[in-house]
C-alpha cells in the first residue's frame with residue numbers, strides 16, 4: 226500500500242489527493258524473463274534528466290526485442306535468468322565509437338563491437354550459459370572505466386533452480402541457517418523469505434554522474450581513462466537511475482511490507498565512489514559480496530560498497546527492536562499517537578531512510594540535501610498483517 | 616535525428632506532501648510520544664558554536680589557527696558550557712528505556728541515534744518525521760550492547776562533519792567493565808552470559824574536516840521550499856560544493872593530528888599492562904575511506920553495535936581476527952569493537968590513512984600508540 230493512499234490532510238495551497246487501491250509492482254523494471262531467453266540489445270545515446278531537470282548526455286544500453294519494457298535506460302535493462310539457462314543476446318552498436326559487453330566476475334562477454342559506420346559489422350551475437358546464482362554487474366569494459374561511467378552498465382541476476390535461499394545449493398551453512406530461521410524462530414516472527422516471483426527482492430544499482438565528462442563525450446572528445454579516474458567529481462548520486470524524493474517511495478527500489486516480511490536487496494556499484502549505505506530501523510545481514518556467499522554473516526547497519534562491488538543483503542524487516550514496550554503488544558496499540566500524528570503527512574505507515582553515509586552522496590548539483598542516494602523502508606502493518614491506521 | 620530524452624518525471628499525483636516534506640521538513644516539539652516509563656534520562660543541547668584551536672603546524676585553508684565547529688552540549692554539565700568535541704558519550708545498559716531531553720539554542724536540528732532502532736518520530740530524521748524547534752524528548756530502548764553514535768541528521772552532509780556527533784555506548788547487563796562477546800579464547804570469557812571483562816577501554820573516532828566547509832551556514836545549499844512545486848527545477852540550488860570534500864585537517868576522537876607526529880593525548884593513546892583485556896571502540900566519523908593498521912592482533916567482537924556470534928540474533932556470525940600490521944578499511948559510520956590483549960610489553964603503533972572516497976588520494980596519515988607495560 227502506498228503512502229499516497231493516506232495523504233488526506235491538506236497543506237495550504239496544495240490539493241489533497243487520495244489515490245485508489247493497492248498496486249502490485251512488477252518484479253523488476255525491465256525483465257528478460259520471457260518465454261525465450263534470446264533478445265536484442267543495442268548501444269545508443271540519450272539525454273537523461275537529473276532530479277533538477279538538468280539534461281545529461283549518456284551512452285546507454287537499449288532494451289529491444291525480447292524485453293518486457295523497451296528503449297534506452299539508465300541503468301540498462303535488468304536481465305534475469307536461471308542458473309544454467311542458455312541465453313542469446315544480439316547486440317547492435319548504433320554509436321560512432323566501438324563498444325562491448327562483459328559480465329563482471331565472469332568470462333562472459335563480447336569482443337570489441339565496431340562502430341555504426343562499419344555496418345553491418347556493428348553486430349555481435351553472444352551466446353552463454355547463465356552463471357551460478359548471484360548478483361552480477363554487466364558493463365561495457367572498454368576504455369575502462371570510461372564507457373561504464375558514461376552509462377553503459379546494468380544488472381544481471383542469476384536465480385537458483387530451487388531451495389529457499391538466493392543461492393540454491395551454492396550457499397554456506399550460516400546463510401542456509403538464516404533462511405531456515407526466517408519465519409520459524411522467535412527472533413524472526415512472520416514469513417520466511419519468499420523467492421521470486423514474490424516481490425521480496427529489490428535491486429539497488431548505485432552510480433555517479435559528473436556531467437563535465439558526459440558533455441565532453443557529447444562533443445565527441447576522447448576521454449582519457451586516467452583523467453576520468455583522477456578528476457571525477459560527481460554531481461548526481463543515483464540508485465537504480467533515480468535520486469532523492471524520486472527514489473524514496475517507488476516500486477522496485479523502496480522496501481515496502483509488513484513487519485515480518487524479509488526482503489533480499491541486491492546492491493551493485495557501477496561508479497567510482499566508495500559508498501557506505503546505512504539502513505535505519507533494522508540491522509541487515511550481509512549474505513554475499515562479489516559473488517562469494519559469506520561464511521560469517523554479519524548483522525550490521527552500514528556496509529562498504531566500492532566500485533564494481535556487488536553485495537546482497539537480507540533485510541529481516543523485524544519490528545524495529547528498540548521501540549520500548551511489550552514486544553507482544555502490536556504497534557497499532559503500542560504507539561497509537563505516533564501512528565495518527567500528522568506532520569504534513571500522516572506518520573502511518575512507518576517510514577525510515579536507507580542512505581549512503583558518505584554524505585556527499587546525499588547531494589544533487591552540489592547541495593539540495595537529501596536529493597541524492599537514498600530510498601525508504603516502509604512498514605505498512607504489524608506482523609499479523611493488520612495494516613497501520615490510514 | 617533528435618536525440619532521445621529520458622525525462623525525470625513529475626511529482627506523482629498524491630505525493631505532493633511527501634515531496635514537500637522531503638525538502639522542507641515540518642517542525643515539532645514536546646514528547647515523548649506514546650511514553651513508556653524511562654529507566655534513564657539524559658539532556659542534550661544543539662548547537663553550541665566553538666572554535667577548536669589548531670596545534671602548531673596545522674592551519675585552515677585560509678591560514679587560520681582555529682576551526683569553527685558546531686557541537687552538542689550537555690546542559691547539566693557546567694564545565695566549558697558542557698560542549699566537547701566529540702560530544703559527551705551517552706552510556707546506557709542493555710534493556711534501558713532512555714529519554715533524551717533535546718533542546719536547541721537556535722535554528723532547527725534533530726538527533727539520530729545511529730544503530731539504535733526506534734519509531735520514526737524518535738529516529739531523528741526530518742523528512743520522515745520532523746525537525747525539532749524548542750524542545751523534544753526522544754524515547755527509545757537500548758536492547759543490544761555495543762557501540763553506537765548519535766548525530767544531527769539535518770543537512771547532514773554539513774551538520775555531521777561540523778562536529779554534531781558523539782559516542783553512544785550500550786553496556787551489557789554485567790556493567791561497564793564488560794563487553795558482550797562470544798570470544799572463547801579471551802581471558803575471563805563467560806560462556807553462559809557471553810561476555811568478557813574489560814580492563815582498559817578506549818575510543819578511536821577518526822574523522823576529517825574540509826575547512827572551507829566550516830565557514831558555511833546551517834542551511835547551506837539547501838533546496839528552496841515551494842509547496843506548489845516541491846521539485847520544480849527553479850527550487851534547486853546550483854552553486855553548492857557539498858559534493859566536493861577535500862579534507863585538510865584530520866583528527867582522532869577530537870584530537871587534531873599534526874602530520875608526522877603520533878598523537879600522545881591520553882584521550883587517544885592507550886596504556887595497559889600485559890595480559891589485560893583492552894576494548895577499543897573504533898568508529899568511522901568522516902567521509903574518506905579510512906585504512907587502519909595496528910601493531911597488535913585485534914579480535915573484532917562486535918560490529919555496528921551487534922556482538923558477533925552472540926545468540927540468538929547473531930548465531931550466523933562469529934568474531935574474527937585482524938592480524939597485527941594487516942591494513943583494513945572502513946567507510947563512514949561503520950564501527951568495530953576490537954578486543955586486544957598483549958602478552959608482551961611494547962609500544963604498538965596505530966595508523967589511520969585518510970583516502971579520497973573516489974580516487975584514493977591519501978590526504979593525511981594520523982598515528983597513535985598502544986603502550987603495554
Ligand SMILES: [Cu+2]
Nearest residue numbers: 505728729730
Ligand atoms: Cu542511522
Ligand SMILES: [Cu+2]
Nearest residue numbers: 727729766948
Ligand atoms: Cu548516521
